[in-house]
Amino acid sequence: MQNPLTKRLERYVALGKFDRRMLDDIVAESREVAAGEHVVGDGDDPQGVRLIIDGFACRYKTLPDGKRQIVAYMIPGDFCDLYAFVLGKRNRNIAAISTCRVVDISPERIATLMSRPSLGRALWRTSLVDESILSEWIVNIGARAAEARIAHFICEMILRLQIVGLADLTGGYLPITQSDLADTLGLSLVHTNRSLQHLRARGLFTLNRSRLDIPDFDRLAEISFFDRAYLHLDMATDDTQQAYLSNDVPGEIMSSPKPPV
Amino acid sequence: MQNPLTKRLERYVALGKFDRRMLDDIVAESREVAAGEHVVGDGDDPQGVRLIIDGFACRYKTLPDGKRQIVAYMIPGDFCDLYAFVLGKRNRNIAAISTCRVVDISPERIATLMSRPSLGRALWRTSLVDESILSEWIVNIGARAAEARIAHFICEMILRLQIVGLADLTGGYLPITQSDLADTLGLSLVHTNRSLQHLRARGLFTLNRSRLDIPDFDRLAEISFFDRAYLHLDMATDDTQQAYLSNDVPGEIMSSPKPPV
DNA sequence: CGCAGCTTTGACGCAGATCAATTCAAGTGG
DNA sequence: CCACTTGAATTGATCTGCGTCAAAGCTGCG
Numbered sequence A, B: 001m002q003n004p005l006t007k008r009l010e011r012y013v014a015l016g017k018f019d020r021r022m023l024d025d026i027v028a029e030s031r032e033v034a035a036g037e038h039v040v041g042d043g044d045d046p047q048g049v050r051l052i053i054d055g056f057a058c059r060y061k062t063l064p065d066g067k068r069q070i071v072a073y074m075i076p077g078d079f080c081d082l083y084a085f086v087l088g089k090r091n092r093n094i095a096a097i098s099t100c101r102v103v104d105i106s107p108e109r110i111a112t113l114m115s116r117p118s119l120g121r122a123l124w125r126t127s128l129v130d131e132s133i134l135s136e137w138i139v140n141i142g143a144r145a146a147e148a149r150i151a152h153f154i155c156e157m158i159l160r161l162q163i164v165g166l167a168d169l170t171g172g173y174l175p176i177t178q179s180d181l182a183d184t185l186g187l188s189l190v191h192t193n194r195s196l197q198h199l200r201a202r203g204l205f206t207l208n209r210s211r212l213d214i215p216d217f218d219r220l221a222e223i224s225f226f227d228r229a230y231l232h233l234d235m236a237t238d239d240t241q242q243a244y245l246s247n248d249v250p251g252e253i254m255s256s257p258k259p260p261v
Numbered sequence C: 001c002g003c004a005g006c007t008t009t010g011a012c013g014c015a016g017a018t019c020a021a022t023t024c025a026a027g028t029g030g
Numbered sequence D: 001c002c003a004c005t006t007g008a009a010t011t012g013a014t015c016t017g018c019g020t021c022a023a024a025g026c027t028g029c030g
Helices: A004-010 A015-028 A082-087 A107-115 A118-144 A146-163 A178-184 A191-201 A217-223 A240-245 B002-010 B015-030 B082-087 B107-115 B115-145 B146-165 B178-185 B189-201 B218-225 B240-245
Strands: A031-033 A049-054 A057-062 A068-074 A094-096 A100-105 A170-174 A206-208 A209-214 B030-031 B050-055 B056-060 B068-075 B094-095 B098-107 B171-173 B206-208 B211-213
Touching: A004 A049, A004 A118, A015 A049, A015 A100, A015 A107, A015 A118, A015 B050, A049 B240, A057 A178, A057 B178, A068 A118, A068 B115, A082 A107, A082 A118, A082 B115, A094 B206, A100 A107, A107 A118, A118 A146, A118 B056, A118 B068, A118 B082, A118 B115, A146 A170, A146 A178, A146 A191, A146 A209, A146 A217, A178 A191, A191 B115, B002 B015, B002 B115, B015 B050, B015 B098, B015 B107, B015 B146, B050 B056, B056 B178, B068 B107, B068 B178, B082 B107, B098 B107, B098 B115, B107 B115, B146 B171, B146 B189, B146 B211, B178 B189, B206 B240
Parallel strands: none
Antiparallel strands: A031 A100, A049 A100, A057 A068, A057 A094, A170 A209, A206 A209, B030 B098, B050 B098, B056 B068, B056 B094, B171 B211, B206 B211
């Protein structure tokens, strides 16, 4: 049985035996975070990067007026704050949505990963796919009406879950509350509820106590103008730029582990 | 006089003389794209990466129902499609908003840039800052009311323009149409117009024929809950992770120039 | 002078917000 | 096994920010 990190990264790059072993090592040691808790502890000064290997987490921002906007969901196989690591900042606004298993990856270890050509490329790509998802969310929130907006989000999640074996096109595990959904899509809770009811009545999907069921995925995709391209799910194969992004280069971007200060 | 690319990258990393010369070389040859035209030509199969050195461009998506959503603005010093390059995809949905000067950077050249430790890091960071901006846009569109939403966007643009010397906190050059604004912020054109009028009446800013004037930046920032942190403007200095992201590593991510196929 | 693109106005309607309960599901402790 | 609590889903009523439609000014330009 493969670990979710391997499953995920395999989407972006072909992995060797050594790479896989490395990833298995990474995933070996994890801690549990209860639903509702912060993934990045409030007290300590967190180093390195956090990785979700079980459960759901989200990144969010709360405005001074109290409104919360969820900006991303992290599911098994997703890094929480790789971008923050590279930028040299910290982001503590990451909360477990369900009970999570998270791995703390030390800066040294991340550096080691990044120094492997294939893994380094996979990480970079992971982060760019995240970026692509953010773009699509902007389109979703900015340009779609409530029902299509929800439908689109559901389509995205089901495909992402599928990669790591947590769902297929008929449904899966989605521990997201209506209130979370509202804060994700820029809708009010009440309106989210009514839209969900209507989508349900239309026979498009049901979301009940963490269980997502999709009678007809194609129709769901259709009404939301869902185009999976932005998820870049089939990259390891159609890698046209491969030639430019592979081995034997004189310089490099990442570097050997050196403790800070 | 520094070129905008250098100005931009200097924000993220300290540059050596050799790096600067390299960047000057890159910027030496450019072509003009008329307002309204696509930056990535429709006919050819574009390779490499495009860089804006003068004028404004935007990335957008048009839904089947005709709605257009602008997802990002590219101003002098910004790469248009670095992410697409790394992902091995193409994005043609990039349009010049005003007349632009754009540089076509060949794949080989990009690879060379990326192979320099400092520049490679700067590029990665550029892309992560873009990601950070996308997150903030989600918050903006999802959680702020029309006027604050517009105000926040203005704050962001003025700071970005400031970096490359196209504005200061009292105003600058912003060739964006009300219709563009509407498609950027998920508002209707009419409502955008009325909100702009009200913001003007409140003495917050005026936007007239590409000229942006801001009598009181602080108040503008205040009403939109603007927090510049997400732009990561002062990174070259407070670089805590520097140690992990510098030189002399055995492996690498990017690679020597090798023509495709 | 007369398009053509942008801004502005007016009138009207609705999607979605807000407020305020109520119901339901699933623990939890006695 | 049942009161009691708590968080989530649901419902009803009301209101409004923002969208839509349609037309009229502006302004720069060929």
